[in-house]
Amino acid sequence: MSIQCTIVPVTPYQQNCSIIKCQSTNKAAIVDPGGDVERILEAVEKMGATVEKIILTHAHMDHCAAGDVLRQQLGVKIEGPHVEDNFWLEKLPEWCKMAGFPHADAFEPDRWLDDGDTVTVGEQTLQVFHCPGHTPGHVVFLYRPQQVAWVGDVxxxxxxxxxxxxxxxxxxxxxxxxxxxxxxxxxxxxIPGHGPTSTFGQERRTNPFVADEKYG
Known part of the structure; x- marks a missing residue:
């Protein structure tokens, strides 16, 4: 079996929150719930999914501010990001206030993730890659059977x-x-944190910041 993914743009930043459903169990993970809880839950219901966890690529507010709210509401766990992003989570209330975001309490995930870890969604397994730069604790999730990755803001x-x-x-x-x-x-x-999807090959060929032509 495989996974089904629905993208729900949330917050004024139009952040791509993804809902990943294991099609053999209907269990799902919510990736980067930055806000708009009701819209996320409507999409979950439409997919016929049961949320079993929340996974975070990094700790910027537009990716995580609704994480703890959903954790408490659904009684699930939060996995990710890498512990190096802890300082962002500790200051979440301040960042939200500065940006005019709805208030969000500081929180810690139930599990920090590291390079080489795996995360399960139902019977499916995602690989975890620690990809610092945008934030020091940023992680990327890869589902190899369908060749799809959730890369946050990398x-x-x-x-x-x-x-x-x-x-x-x-x-x-x-x-x-x-x-x-x-x-x-x-x-x-x-699937990036904002904007349309692409492929690694397309970006390797044409992305002016990281293309082979620039670094070859």
Missing amino acids: LFQGSIGRTDFPRGNHEELVSSIRDKLFPLGDDITF
């Missing part, structure tokens, strides 16, 4: 993540993309 169609936030690092970000993601295969489709 890579976009035609662009890359910002590195001007606290503890962002441009060189680390480029290395995460070129040394960790691109070698996974040109045919992998990725």
